[in-house]
Amino acid sequence: MSKINELSLEIIQKQEKIGELKEEKHSLSNLIDEYESFSNENKHLFNRLGERYIKSELFHSIEQSHNELNFHKRKVISSLQNQQDSLNKEIINIEQDIHNLEKQKSVEIKFEEESRKS
Numbered sequence: 001m002s003k004i005n006e007l008s009l010e011i012i013q014k015q016e017k018i019g020e021l022k023e024e025k026h027s028l029s030n031l032i033d034e035y036e037s038f039s040n041e042n043k044h045l046f047n048r049l050g051e052r053y054i055k056s057e058l059f060h061s062i063e064q065s066h067n068e069l070n071f072h073k074r075k076v077i078s079s080l081q082n083q084q085d086s087l088n089k090e091i092i093n094i095e096q097d098i099h100n101l102e103k104q105k106s107v108e109i110k111f112e113e114e115s116r117k118s
Helices: 003-052 058-117
Strands: none
Touching: 003 058
């Protein structure tokens, strides 16, 4: 296989990898949206429970559970966003690799054309 073909194949493989990473990033985005929706539903539930039991001994437990849920929500969302950031960095690195491979391929094409002329 010629050097140009090898470079072309490597570019294609890296482009496919970028596609996979973008799909994974999209899935993470959907997870974040679903989790936010779930959290909003829980917030409404806790608000209703709080209103209903405001003068009861349960109020403190409800409030504490709500605070714990919010704490864990922030941790989960932060973790998912960190994963997205990591994917973004990986995509950028692969795009840079592709750019370098395309430059190298262009040099190889020019070299091959000059070799034929000689």
